[in-house]
Amino acid sequence: MNPKKMKPETNLKHYQEAAAGWESAEIAAVKRSEKRAWRVAISAAVLAGLAVLAVVLLTPLKTVEPFVVQVDKIGAANTVTLLDTRSITANEALDKYWLGQYVNYREEYLNQTSYGNYRATRLLSSQAVGSAYFQQANPENPRSPSAVYGTKGTVEISVTSITFISKNQAQVRFVRREKRNSDQQPVETRWIATIAYQYLNPPLKEAERLINPVGFQVTDYRLDPETVTVGGGN
Missing domain, CATH: 3.10.450.230 (VirB8 protein)
Known part of the structure; x- marks a missing residue:
């Protein structure tokens, strides 16, 4: 078989493999981004909870003194x-x-x-x-x-x-x-x-x-x- 006739098929396979690799890399990047987003969201929620708790604990210290x-x-x-x-x-x-x-x-x-x-x-x-x-x-x-x-x-x-x-x-x-x-x-x-x-x-x-x-x-x-x-x- 003439090698020149097989070159387009080889190139197509190469492109398909490259495309599949790129897609896998993008999916992995998206997953990593999602994990970072969840970490940030959880950290923000914890900080907000601590801030609310601090306000609750400090509230008794603020009093109105009648006279x-x-x-x-x-x-x-x-x-x-x-x-x-x-x-x-x-x-x-x-x-x-x-x-x-x-x-x-x-x-x-x-x-x-x-x-x-x-x-x-x-x-x-x-x-x-x-x-x-x-x-x-x-x-x-x-x-x-x-x-x-x-x-x-x-x-x-x-x-x-x-x-x-x-x-x-x-x-x-x-x-x-x-x-x-x-x-x-x-x-x-x-x-x-x-x-x-x-x-x-x-x-x-x-x-x-x-x-x-x-x-x-x-x-x-x-x-x-x-x-x-x-x-x-x-």
Whole structure:
């Protein structure tokens, strides 16, 4: 047989084989592309799921804090919040506690507890403040609480707000209800105590540490009236 007559058939077979090889290569490439697409789609889905989970976990950290602005009779505003919905530092809470305690010890009066309040006030005061307080509370002073109120009179204290005006200085607003005897209607007045304070080493004596365990000390105390009298006695 003449080889020249078989050449077209050989070429056709060659083209068919080449075409089949190209088709197989294209199919393989398509499959690889599909695998990559699925990997990308799965990765995107996982990332989206993680993003949603992160938002869900962070949602409780974003809160709306309700508060009430309380205005008293003379127009003084005081923000009222709940301790469990407010971020408050331990130092601020401790300062407010001792400032409130000090004002109560110093300003309230009841014959049965007067000595205990006097002793606590001295332990929470610096030497200068304590000496001035001693002169004020000395029974020989005709204007001392024991001389004015005796065994029947009382002075009740209600702290209404504590505001920090600088480092280690605060203003304590309180209501004072005074009765000269048990039958008298209380006379109500409002006051502002401006207090400077510090923390020193706690007292060495165990009995004194039970009253002042943190070494709180008032270094300056000024008392000013905030309002006029709103009640009267008989």
